[in-house]
Amino acid sequence: MATKRLLVVAWLLASNASGVWSQPWSLKEGSLISGQQPVVDTGSAEITESLDEQAGSKDILRDTIDALEVMQSQFYELWIGTWPSAIDWTGAVVNTAVSSAIGTLSRASSKTEDDHYSKIINKYFSHNVAYYFGEDAFSIRNEAYDDILWVVLGWLENIKTIEYRNSTQPSWYGTQFIPAFSHRARLFWDLASRGWDNDLCGGGMIWNPRLEPYKNTITNQLFISASVAMYLSSPGDAIDFPFAASDSETLGSMPGRPHDPKYLRAAIDGYQWLNNSNMTNSQGLYVDGYHIKGYGHGSIGTGKCDERNEMVYTYNQGVILSGLRGLWEATGNSSYLEAGYTLIRNVMASTGWYWEGQSNLPIYKSSGWAGLGQYGVLEELCDRSGSCSQDSQTFKGIFFQHLTQFCEALPLHAAVPGKTYGASKMLKENHDSLCKVVGIWVSHNAEAALSTRDQSGLFGTWWGYRYAAKDYPERLPLDAVDYRNNATVLISRGWATPQQESSSTRRVNIHLGKSSGSDFSTTDVNDRGRGRTVETQQGGLAVLRSSWELLNLGR
Numbered sequence: 106m107a108t109k110r111l112l113v114v115a116w117l118l119a120s121n122a123s124g125v126w127s128q129p130w131s132l133k134e135g136s137l138i139s140g141q142q143p144v145v146d147t148g149s150a151e152i153t154e155s156l157d158e159q160a161g162s163k164d165i166l167r168d169t170i171d172a173l174e175v176m177q178s179q180f181y182e183l184w185i186g187t188w189p190s191a192i193d194w195t196g197a198v199v200n201t202a203v204s205s206a207i208g209t210l211s212r213a214s215s216k217t218e219d220d221h222y223s224k225i226i227n228k229y230f231s232h233n234v235a236y237y238f239g240e241d242a243f244s245i246r247n248e249a250y251d252d253i254l255w256v257v258l259g260w261l262e263n264i265k266t267i268e269y270r271n272s273t274q275p276s277w278y279g280t281q282f283i284p285a286f287s288h289r290a291r292l293f294w295d296l297a298s299r300g301w302d303n304d305l306c307g308g309g310m311i312w313n314p315r316l317e318p319y320k321n322t323i324t325n326q327l328f329i330s331a332s333v334a335m336y337l338s339s340p341g342d343a344i345d346f347p348f349a350a351s352d353s354e355t356l357g358s359m360p361g362r363p364h365d366p367k368y369l370r371a372a373i374d375g376y377q378w379l380n381n382s383n384m385t386n387s388q389g390l391y392v393d394g395y396h397i398k399g400y401g402h403g404s405i406g407t408g409k410c411d412e413r414n415e416m417v418y419t420y421n422q423g424v425i426l427s428g429l430r431g432l433w434e435a436t437g438n439s440s441y442l443e444a445g446y447t448l449i450r451n452v453m454a455s456t457g458w459y460w461e462g463q464s465n466l467p468i469y470k471s472s473g474w475a476g477l478g479q480y481g482v483l484e485e486l487c488d489r490s491g492s493c494s495q496d497s498q499t500f501k502g503i504f505f506q507h508l509t510q511f512c513e514a515l516p517l518h519a520a521v522p523g524k525t526y527g528a529s530k531m532l533k534e535n536h537d538s539l540c541k542v543v544g545i546w547v548s549h550n551a552e553a554a555l556s557t558r559d560q561s562g563l564f565g566t567w568w569g570y571r572y573a574a575k576d577y578p579e580r581l582p583l584d585a586v587d588y589r590n591n592a593t594v595l596i597s598r599g600w601a602t603p604q605q606e607s608s609s610t611r612r613v614n615i616h617l618g619k620s621s622g623s624d625f626s627t628t629d630v631n632d633r634g635r636g637r638t639v640e641t642q643q644g645g646l647a648v649l650r651s652s653w654e655l656l657n658l659g660r
Contacts, residue, residue, distance in 0.1 A: 165548075165653045166213055168555060170225065172646040173206045175562040180639035181232055186239025188639045193245050195499050195640050197255035198506075200236050201262045202643040202650075203229055205506060208266040209650050212657075215273045226270070230279055233263055237285060245293075249313035250300035254327035256293045258427075260286040261334045283340060291342040291361040294335055297328065298371065305397055306410035308378040312394070317401065320410055321394025325379045326424040330507070333372035333431035336364055337525065364524045369435050376432060379425070380444075382410060386582075388476050389451035391421040393586075416585040417476065418497070419483055422452045423504030426511035434516070437526030445511050446539060452504075453546050456481050481546060482553045482569035486581070487590050489573060491633030494590045495640060498566050502644035505547065509651040512540035514658055537658045544655030551652040554645045557631050564645030565631025566638075 176199075180188045188199055207226050214222035237260075245252055263286050267279040300310045302318070309320040310328045342361025386392050393414040399406025429445040432438070453459065455476030478484035483501055487493040515528035515536050528536070550568060557565030581587060631637060 169649040176642040186235030194252040194255045197259045199643045201259040204263045204266045211270050250297045251324040253293050253297040254331045257290045257331040260290040261338045288342045288344040322391045322421045329372050329375040330428035332368045336368035390417050414586050415582045420500035420503040423507040427507040430511040434525050480572035481549050484569050488567035496589045498640035502647035505647040505651040509654050548652045551648045554648050563637040564641050566641045570630050
């Protein structure tokens with residue numbers, strides 16, 4: 106009972122805006138977004154479990170450090186500067202996760218002045234520096250546009266971490282690497298921007314130039330988030346290679362100048378296209394993307410996005426969140442934040458987590474699949490069967506990475522006057538309050554993730570196994586194609602030739618290794634399929650870090 110009382114107290118402290126949680130979220134008192142009701146509203150039961158000592162910020166931080174140290178000791182090889190079992194794009198995601206964890210430890214150390222944190226920070230930042238040289242930058246340039254954009258986000262996150270560290274510890278050694286990191290981010294953004302196409306669907310990014318055109322959610326969300334991050338975080342790029350620049354050119358006139366309005370324009374246009382593309386389903390979740398009816402054999406077909414893939418993945422709900430947060434700061438338009446709050450609520454509801462009446466207490470559904478999980482725990486559809494590919498094992502970590510970025514405290518003053526915006530005191534307080542409540546759901550997921558650790562501290566991919574009803578079927582949504590876990594459908598559907606599948610999409614069809622299936626008699630369900638990997642470890646790291654950050658908002 107003590108832990109339950111702790112949960113309720115934490116909940117009431119977090120939700121200081123009376124009644125806001127019984128209705129769709131908004132920044133303004135009495136203002137609702139589209140009058141939407143919670144997606145899940147029947148068959149519920151009050152939460153009665155502990156959230157692993159929700160207020161125990163130190164415990165969460167210790168678990169976060171453990172997750173980082175296990176990931177680096179088990180999967181990282183310093184002599185080649187990478188995680189050998191990762192593929193190009195998942196390596197970029199892991200790089201981002203390590204950098205973000207370093208940022209979290211920097212914030213924690215600024216509160217405690219613990220020298221132990223500094224040693225951990227310096228150790229693992231050196232791993233990311235080595236990864237700059239270990240990353241196969243030349244190979245990634247020839248891959249799909251989403252692969253390229255993960256690289257942009259990774260190095261911009263490293264720059265943000267360096268700058269924060271510098272603000273608390275001036276002349277930190279990491280500062281010397283900013284020019285190299287910003288150069289790679291700028292170069293890869295330039296390469297990815299070639300994927301914007303106005304000939305089909307009235308705009309939007311193409312996923313892969315070597316396949317039949319597919320305008321998918323993730324590539325467009327990545328382009329939005331990477332573009333606004335370039336506008337906000339890139340310090341500029343004075344390195345002219347591989348572009349020629351005369352000696353008389355200054356940084357302000359070179360391709361990579363700081364706060365270049367072309368980046369902001371790209372982000373705004375990208376979000377406008379995505380928002381008008383009918384890319385969400387009846388639950389308010391992003392589906393995977395669009396094909397063009399009749400395309401091929403020298404014809405563009407209808408030229409419209411009119412064949413929608415209804416498949417829903419967790420990461421398609423996450424990446425846009427950092428973009429929306431960035432668009433608010435770059436424009437001062439709070440509608441971007443409101444769109445983020447609505448999406449977050451829809452995601453939580455799709456795990457069976459919602460609010461009932463005026464109680465402001467969280468409720469989760471007692472059983473059954475709610476769209477992206479059950480019992481309040483986020484899942485991929487493939488988690489239950491143990492059939493997740495290397496791609497899908499990475500997705501939940503990506504969601505929590507970008508959720509955490511969205512929930513960063515809003516600045517009261519413009520970071521760059523004339524280029525960015527600050528929040529009013531009321532807006533900042535409301536944002537913090539909303540995100541603290543989200544933090545309770547995140548902590549519930551962190552506890553679920555922690556329950557999957559084995560004796561070596563390795564996280565599994567199926568966090569919700571403890572709650573799973575053994576008789577619910579794994580069922581794809583109607584008109585959904587799960588190509589992320591079975592790339593052969595790209596060929597069977599005519600979206601790629603066998604040669605294209607071999608050269609351009611082999612990363613999707615990673616060998617699953619151990620047998621998959623819904624056999625609950627297996628000693629550990631998280632040993633099925635690919636088992637515990639660097640991708641599942643970054644997922645555990647991301648949700649733990651998110652829990653700590655959201656619980657410490659405003660402290």
